[in-house]
Amino acid sequence: MTSGIYGRFLQVKAMTTALSASSDPDRRALLERIAGGLLADADAIFEANRTDLENAASLPAPVRARLKFSREKLDASIASIREVAALPDPIGRVLYREKLDEGLLLEKISVPIGVIGMVFEARPDALLQIASLCLKSGNCLILKGGSEAINTNRALVESIRRSCAGSFATPGWIELLETHDDVAQMLKAQGVIDLIIPRGSNRFVRYVMENTLIPVLGHADGLCSMYVDAAADTDLAVACALDAKTNYPSACNSIENLLVHRAVAGEFLPKMATAFAAAGVEIRGDEAVQAIIDCKPATDADWDTEYLDLIISIKTVDSTDEAIDFISKHTSHHTDAIITRDPVARAAFMRKVDSASVFANCSTRFADGYRYGLGAEVGISTSKIHARGPVGLEGLMTTKYLLCGSGQVAATYMGSGARAFEHINLGAGGESVNLGGEKS
Amino acid sequence: MTSGIYGRFLQVKAMTTALSASSDPDRRALLERIAGGLLADADAIFEANRTDLENAASLPAPVRARLKFSREKLDASIASIREVAALPDPIGRVLYREKLDEGLLLEKISVPIGVIGMVFEARPDALLQIASLCLKSGNCLILKGGSEAINTNRALVESIRRSCAGSFATPGWIELLETHDDVAQMLKAQGVIDLIIPRGSNRFVRYVMENTLIPVLGHADGLCSMYVDAAADTDLAVACALDAKTNYPSACNSIENLLVHRAVAGEFLPKMATAFAAAGVEIRGDEAVQAIIDCKPATDADWDTEYLDLIISIKTVDSTDEAIDFISKHTSHHTDAIITRDPVARAAFMRKVDSASVFANCSTRFADGYRYGLGAEVGISTSKIHARGPVGLEGLMTTKYLLCGSGQVAATYMGSGARAFEHINLGAGGESVNLGGEKS
Numbered sequence: 001m002t003s004g005i006y007g008r009f010l011q012v013k014a015m016t017t018a019l020s021a022s023s024d025p026d027r028r029a030l031l032e033r034i035a036g037g038l039l040a041d042a043d044a045i046f047e048a049n050r051t052d053l054e055n056a057a058s059l060p061a062p063v064r065a066r067l068k069f070s071r072e073k074l075d076a077s078i079a080s081i082r083e084v085a086a087l088p089d090p091i092g093r094v095l096y097r098e099k100l101d102e103g104l105l106l107e108k109i110s111v112p113i114g115v116i117g118m119v120f121e122a123r124p125d126a127l128l129q130i131a132s133l134c135l136k137s138g139n140c141l142i143l144k145g146g147s148e149a150i151n152t153n154r155a156l157v158e159s160i161r162r163s164c165a166g167s168f169a170t171p172g173w174i175e176l177l178e179t180h181d182d183v184a185q186m187l188k189a190q191g192v193i194d195l196i197i198p199r200g201s202n203r204f205v206r207y208v209m210e211n212t213l214i215p216v217l218g219h220a221d222g223l224c225s226m227y228v229d230a231a232a233d234t235d236l237a238v239a240c241a242l243d244a245k246t247n248y249p250s251a252c253n254s255i256e257n258l259l260v261h262r263a264v265a266g267e268f269l270p271k272m273a274t275a276f277a278a279a280g281v282e283i284r285g286d287e288a289v290q291a292i293i294d295c296k297p298a299t300d301a302d303w304d305t306e307y308l309d310l311i312i313s314i315k316t317v318d319s320t321d322e323a324i325d326f327i328s329k330h331t332s333h334h335t336d337a338i339i340t341r342d343p344v345a346r347a348a349f350m351r352k353v354d355s356a357s358v359f360a361n362c363s364t365r366f367a368d369g370y371r372y373g374l375g376a377e378v379g380i381s382t383s384k385i386h387a388r389g390p391v392g393l394e395g396l397m398t399t400k401y402l403l404c405g406s407g408q409v410a411a412t413y414m415g416s417g418a419r420a421f422e423h424i425n426l427g428a429g430g431e432s433v434n435l436g437g438e439k440s
Numbered sequence: 441m442t443s444g445i446y447g448r449f450l451q452v453k454a455m456t457t458a459l460s461a462s463s464d465p466d467r468r469a470l471l472e473r474i475a476g477g478l479l480a481d482a483d484a485i486f487e488a489n490r491t492d493l494e495n496a497a498s499l500p501a502p503v504r505a506r507l508k509f510s511r512e513k514l515d516a517s518i519a520s521i522r523e524v525a526a527l528p529d530p531i532g533r534v535l536y537r538e539k540l541d542e543g544l545l546l547e548k549i550s551v552p553i554g555v556i557g558m559v560f561e562a563r564p565d566a567l568l569q570i571a572s573l574c575l576k577s578g579n580c581l582i583l584k585g586g587s588e589a590i591n592t593n594r595a596l597v598e599s600i601r602r603s604c605a606g607s608f609a610t611p612g613w614i615e616l617l618e619t620h621d622d623v624a625q626m627l628k629a630q631g632v633i634d635l636i637i638p639r640g641s642n643r644f645v646r647y648v649m650e651n652t653l654i655p656v657l658g659h660a661d662g663l664c665s666m667y668v669d670a671a672a673d674t675d676l677a678v679a680c681a682l683d684a685k686t687n688y689p690s691a692c693n694s695i696e697n698l699l700v701h702r703a704v705a706g707e708f709l710p711k712m713a714t715a716f717a718a719a720g721v722e723i724r725g726d727e728a729v730q731a732i733i734d735c736k737p738a739t740d741a742d743w744d745t746e747y748l749d750l751i752i753s754i755k756t757v758d759s760t761d762e763a764i765d766f767i768s769k770h771t772s773h774h775t776d777a778i779i780t781r782d783p784v785a786r787a788a789f790m791r792k793v794d795s796a797s798v799f800a801n802c803s804t805r806f807a808d809g810y811r812y813g814l815g816a817e818v819g820i821s822t823s824k825i826h827a828r829g830p831v832g833l834e835g836l837m838t839t840k841y842l843l844c845g846s847g848q849v850a851a852t853y854m855g856s857g858a859r860a861f862e863h864i865n866l867g868a869g870g871e872s873v874n875l876g877g878e879k880s
Contacts, residue, residue, distance in 0.1 A: 236846075354840075362544060373540065373863035385826045399829070407801055409683030
C-alpha cells in the first residue's frame with residue numbers, strides 16, 4: 001500500500017531530530033553495541049544467508065560470491081563498523097566563523113542531511129557499511145538491497161534494530177524496503193527523503209536518476225581511460241594498465257580504453273599485448289595498433305563501451321592534448337589516468353581532465369573510499385554537485401548557518417547613515433559559540 | 441530552433457577548460473576590464489534601460505524600481521565587480537592532502553563546476569553580480585533574465601563580451617538567452633549544463649525544479665518564522681519582528697509567522713500591535729492573540745502562506761518545543777529566528793530547527809550573501825545538497841581528487857601478504873603538489 005509505505009517513511013523522518021541532536025559518544029557506543037549484536041546474532045545471520053544462497057543457486061558465480069556472507073566478511077564488517085565509530089565526530093564542526101558586527105556572530109556548522117535513501121546491490125556487507133556511515137553521521141536511513149539478499153538483509157537489520165532498543169535511535173531510524181514498488185514510492189518521496197544514493201547496474205542507476213526529483217548521488221557509468229604518454233616508463237605503464245584492467249574487471253574503476261602516444265607505441269604495445277594475452281584480455285585496436293600487434297579492430301562503438309569484462313580497446317594519439325580531447329569526449333567522469341615521467345604533461349592532464357578522480361602513474365583501481373582513507377564509502381559520485389568521487393562521511397553532511405545577535409535589525413545597515421558591517425573572519429574549528437548555552 | 445540553441449550551449453561548454461585553467465591574475469584583470477567597459481558603455485546601457493522602462497510603463501512600481509538601472513546602481517555594481525575580483529582565488533585550493541603510501545599522494549582540490557544555467561528576475565544589477573561570481577570562479581554562464589529587462593541585459597552582455605575580446609575567455613563564456621523556449625531547452629540540457637540556479641516567483645522556481653534532471657540550487661518558498669520566547673526582551677523582540685516583517689516585505693527572508701510564548705504574550709503583543717499598526721501591518725491572530733489585541737482571526741491556511749506583503753499571522757505557544765514543532769511543520773527551511781535571553785532555549789532552537797539559517801536575537805533579514813560577508817550571492821539555497829543558505833563563490837565550486845603515484849597497482853594492497861596503506865593526513869592549503877610540474 002502506498003499510504004502504508006509512506007507512513008513508514010514519515011516515521012523514519014520523525015527520527016531525524018533525535019539523530020542529529022545525538023552526541024558522538026552516544027553514537028559511538030551504539031555502533032559498538034551494534035557490532036556486538038551482530039556477533040551474537042551470527043548464527044541466525046549465516047542461516048539466513050544460506051537460504052539466500054540456496055535460492056540463488058542458478059545465478060552466476062560472481063553474483064553468488066558477492067551474496068555470500070561468510071565469517072570473514074562478518075569479521076571484516078565488524079572491524080569496519082568499529083573504525084567508523086572511532087572517526088572524528090562529523091556533526092557540529094564549525095566550518096567558519098565571522099564577526100558581522102559587534103555582538104553579531106555568524107557560524108557555519110556541519111549537520112546531518114536527514115533521511116538518506118539507499119538502493120544497493122545484493123551484497124550484505126554493503127548494508128553494514130552504509131548503515132554505520134549513516135548512524136555515525138546522524139542520518140536516518142531507508143534502504144533497499146538486491147532482492148537475492150533479502151533474508152540476510154532482514155537478519156542484519158533485525159539485529160541492528162535489536163541493538164538500538166532503548167537508545168536515542170529508537171524506534172526505527174533505519175528501515176528496510178523489500179519490493180520494487182517500495183523503491184518506486186521512495187523515488188516519489190521528495191520532502192521526506194533528502195538524498196538518494198543508488199548503486200547497481202548502469203541501467204538501474206540511470207533509471208533512478210531519471211525518475212525522481214530528489215537529489216541523487218552516484219554514478220551510472222564507469223568508463224575510465226588510461227593514457228600512456230610519450231615520456232612514459234613503459235614497464236610501469238604495462239603494470240598499471242594490467243592492474244587497471246584485470247584486478248577486478250567488473251568494477252567501475254577498471255579501465256575500458258587505453259591510449260598510447262605514437263612515439264612509444266612500438267615499445268609499449270608488444271609488452272602490453274603479451275601481458276594482456278597472459279591474463280586472457282581481448283584487445284581491440286585502431287589501425288596503428290593493428291599494425292604493431294595482433295588484435296581485433298576497434299569500432300567507433302568500442303570507445304564508448306564499458307565492457308566490465310576482460311576486453312580493452314586501444315588507440316594511438318599524437319599528443320597529450322589529443323589524449324585529453326579523446327577522454328573528454330568518452331569519459332564518464334569517474335577516473336582517468338596518465339602514465340608519464342614528464343611533469344608538464346602530467347600537470348596539464350591532471351588540470352584539464354574533468355573527472356572526479358584524475359591519476360598519474362598508478363592504477364585507476366585506487367579510486368575507492370577505503371583506499372582514499374575515508375574509512376568506508378557509500379558510493380562514488382560522478383556528479384559535480386555536493387560530493388564528487390568516493391563518498392564517505394563528509395558527503396552525508398550538509399551545513400547550517402547560525403547567527404546570534406543582540407537585537408540587530410537590517411534597517412541599521414541600509415540607506416544613508418548606514419552602519420557598516422565588520423565582516424571579520426575568525427577562522428574555523430572548535431566548539432560552536434552560538435550553541436554555547438547547550439548542556440550536551 | 442532547438443538545434444541552434446543547443447549548439448550555442450555546446451559552444452559555451454567548449455569554453456570550460458579555458459575558464460577552469462585560467463589564472464587568478466588573468467581573471468582579476470578581466471573583471472577589471474569588464475568594470476571599465478561598463479563605465480565606458482554607460483550611456484548605451486542607460487538608453488537600453490530607458491527603452492525597457494518605457495515598455496514597462498504599466499507594470500507595478502516595485503517591478504519598475506527593480507528594473508531601473510540608474511547611475512547609482514551602475515556604480516554599486518562596478519564596486520561589487522571589483523570586490524569580487526579581489527576575493528581570494530577559489531580555484532585549486534587544496535582541501536586536504538593524504539599520503540596513501542610512499543610515493544602515492546592524494547589531494548582533493550577545488551575546481552569550477554563548469555556551466556551554470558541561471559534564470560533570474562528583471563533586475564539588471566543581478567546580471568552583473570552573477571556574471572562576476574561565475575567568471576571569478578572559472579565557470580561558464582548561460583543566463584536568462586526577466587523579459588522586461590531584455591534591452592538592458594543585451595547591452596550589459598554585449599559590453600561584457602566586448603571587454604573579453606582577445607582574452608582567455610574568448611569567445612562566448614557567457615551566453616544570454618531571451619525566450620521561454622530557450623529556458624525550456626536549457627532545462628533539457630543535462631550533460632551540458634551542470635547546475636541550474638533559478639530565481640523569481642515561487643511558482644517559476646518550482647516549475648524549474650520539477651522539470652529538469654539537472655541539479656537545481658535555490659528556493660521556491662521563503663516562509664520564515666520568528667519565535668518570541670518566555671525569556672525574551674520584549675522591546676528587542678518588537679524591534680526585530682518589525683524589521684523582519686517591514687524592512688522589505690516581498691523579500692524571501694521576511695517573516696510571515698510570529699510565535700509568542702504565552703508567558704510574555706500579555707506584555708509583548710500590545711507593544712507589537714502598536715508598532716505593526718504604525719507600519720500598516722495587518723495582524724491575523726489565533727484565539728489567545730485575539731483575546732489580548734485587536735486583530736483578524738488566523739485560519740489554518742495562514743500558517744502556510746508566504747504573504748510577501750504587510751500581513752503577519754501570530755500564534756501563541758506554551759513552550760520552546762511547541763514553537764520548534766510548529767516551525768518544523770510550516771517552515772520552508774529558509775530562515776527562522778528565536779528571541780530569548782535564555783542560552784538553553786537558544787541552543788535547543790538553533791540545534792533543532794532544520795533550516796538553512798537559524799538566528800537568535802536579530803532580524804531574519806540578515807540571511808543574505810552580502811550581509812554574511814560572501815561578497816555577493818547567486819541565490820539562497822533551501823536544498824540540503826551541495827550548498828545551503830546564501831550561495832557565493834563557494835557554492836559554484838566542486839572538487840577533484842588528484843592521485844600521483846610511482847607505478848602502484850591495487851593488487852599490491854589486496855589478499856594475503858597485502859601491503860598496508862599509510863593513510864597519513866598531511867593537512868590542507870598551499871600549492872597542489874600533484875600539479876607541481878605546471879608552469880602557470
